[in-house]
Amino acid sequence: MKWLAGIAIVLAALAALFWYAVLDGSAPAQSEGEFDLAAYRSLVANDAPETLPTSVHVEFVGKSTAPSFATEAGAFDRERTMSYNSFQIVAPGGDTIIDGAVDRATLTEMSEGKGSFDETAYNDVLAAMTRAPNVMITHEHLDHVMAIARHPEPASIAANLDLTRAQLDGLPEHAPNGQLAPEIAAASPADYTTPTRIAPGVVAHAAPGHSPGTIVIYAKTAAREYLFIGDIAWVMGSVDHLRGRPRFITWMISGVDPDRVSVLRQLRELHDMRAQNPELVLLPAHDDAYLRGLISEGVLAEGFTTPAPALETTPQ
Numbered sequence: 001m002k003w004l005a006g007i008a009i010v011l012a013a014l015a016a017l018f019w020y021a022v023l024d025g026s027a028p029a030q031s032e033g034e035f036d037l038a039a040y041r042s043l044v045a046n047d048a049p050e051t052l053p054t055s056v057h058v059e060f061v062g063k064s065t066a067p068s069f070a071t072e073a074g075a076f077d078r079e080r081t082m083s084y085n086s087f088q089i090v091a092p093g094g095d096t097i098i099d100g101a102v103d104r105a106t107l108t109e110m111s112e113g114k115g116s117f118d119e120t121a122y123n124d125v126l127a128a129m130t131r132a133p134n135v136m137i138t139h140e141h142l143d144h145v146m147a148i149a150r151h152p153e154p155a156s157i158a159a160n161l162d163l164t165r166a167q168l169d170g171l172p173e174h175a176p177n178g179q180l181a182p183e184i185a186a187a188s189p190a191d192y193t194t195p196t197r198i199a200p201g202v203v204a205h206a207a208p209g210h211s212p213g214t215i216v217i218y219a220k221t222a223a224r225e226y227l228f229i230g231d232i233a234w235v236m237g238s239v240d241h242l243r244g245r246p247r248f249i250t251w252m253i254s255g256v257d258p259d260r261v262s263v264l265r266q267l268r269e270l271h272d273m274r275a276q277n278p279e280l281v282l283l284p285a286h287d288d289a290y291l292r293g294l295i296s297e298g299v300l301a302e303g304f305t306t307p308a309p310a311l312e313t314t315p316q
């Protein structure tokens with residue numbers, strides 16, 4: 001019966017590999033120090049109420065689907081819609097744009113031609129970046145940078161960029177022919193190692209893990225608080241169920257979760273932060289169903305606002 005023992009060993013090894021590659025994504029039981037909500041709040045505590053952001057908007061630029069187990073380890077329910085988005089924090093003193101989404105070519109490549117792309121939404125993002133005094137990205141991956149790395153008028157956005165060194169270093173590979181526009185290449189890097197106030201009610205803080213340049217962005221409106229978490233979680237289920245991405249995805253897609261230990265710690269802290277601050281709105285970049293739920297609750301608005309056209313002066 002030696003062969004039977006041999007088969008048992010092989011099956012056990014395969015089961016262990018399956019668990020390791022597909023099922024395991026557990027966040028630790030405890031973590032602290034990845035985020036500092038108290039610091040974010042105190043940095044904007046003295047901002048005059050009339051200067052605070054008034055609303056948060058999203059442009060759904062592209063869309064594709066993924067099996068649930070590929071987005072959240074151990075989730076075997078249904079297909080997930082991943083949308084590729086850009087966010088706008090509207091404020092009296094000027095807007096903050098977060099993330100540059102995908103262009104059509106990138107969406108087609110990422111989705112192997114199966115995704116959908118909204119040209120009007122992408123053009124709205126390109127235009128909003130020229131007007132917003134603060135243009136940021138949650139991280140430097142391809143589905144967050146295209147409206148910056150491939151902006152048709154780079155000179156019109158260069159002065160608005162608030163990107164870190166790690167984020168700027170990630171842009172050239174996505175630029176046309178691998179050549180970043182000189183205006184963007186010359187942008188001076190920001191440093192968010194410690195929580196940093198960007199504008200009234202808006203704070204950025206480095207949170208490396210999913211990528212070296214990953215940051216979170218906190219925003220406070222009169223009505224509520226938001227935390228943009230980029231791709232720390234692809235779906236809110238990762239925060240709710242304390243499960244990160246499966247390892248096989250990080251082997252398949254280069255650059256995803258180079259510091260997986262930190263990502264899992266961050267998921268634990270986001271989970272706890274949400275439990276302790278039920279009013280805080282977490283905004284993952286891609287969870288289409290969750291983001292659309294926030295829109296129906298009135299917490300998030302679909303489509304960017306555009307400034308009112310200047311009044312025409314009638315010749316006398």
Ligand SMILES: [Zn+2]
Binds near residue numbers: 141143286
């Ligand atoms: Zn992403």
